[in-house]
Amino acid sequence: MSDHVTARRGSGWARFGAVVGVLLLLATLPFYAASGLVAPLWAIVLLLAFWLWLLVMCVRWWRAHPLRVLTAPLLAVLVWYAALTLGEAVLGWTA
Numbered sequence: 896m897s898d899h900v901t902a903r904r905g906s907g908w909a910r911f912g913a914v915v916g917v918l919l920l921l922a923t924l925p926f927y928a929a930s931g932l933v934a935p936l937w938a939i940v941l942l943l944a945f946w947l948w949l950l951v952m953c954v955r956w957w958r959a960h961p962l963r964v965l966t967a968p969l970l971a972v973l974v975w976y977a978a979l980t981l982g983e984a985v986l987g988w989t990a
Contacts, residue, residue, distance in 0.1 A: 909961040916964030917953050920946075923971040933979055933988050942978060946971060 927946050931939050949967045956963040982988040 906961075913953075913957055913961035913964040916967055917950075919968035920949060920953060920964075920971055923968055923975065926975055927971075930975070930979060933990050934982055935988070938978065938982060938988075942975065945974060 924946060927939075927942050930942055934942070949971055953964045953967050979988070
């Protein structure tokens, strides 16, 4: 393995970033779960499947690319917001 990859894996800051990323991703779960107040069941299932995929990716990235984990909560928020906004605007979802 190259020294760059080894240094990145062993970096305390990188691991701290991964922990923060997972905690922030977990903080998005209540928003996904509460989407049932606006979105239909099929949309909730798709959103929760996407969230679960993000969690799996965080686990896979944890050791090899810990800083990538920080992108997961940002992506989770963007997808959740876009899905609900487009659902309300285009599909007529209402609370």
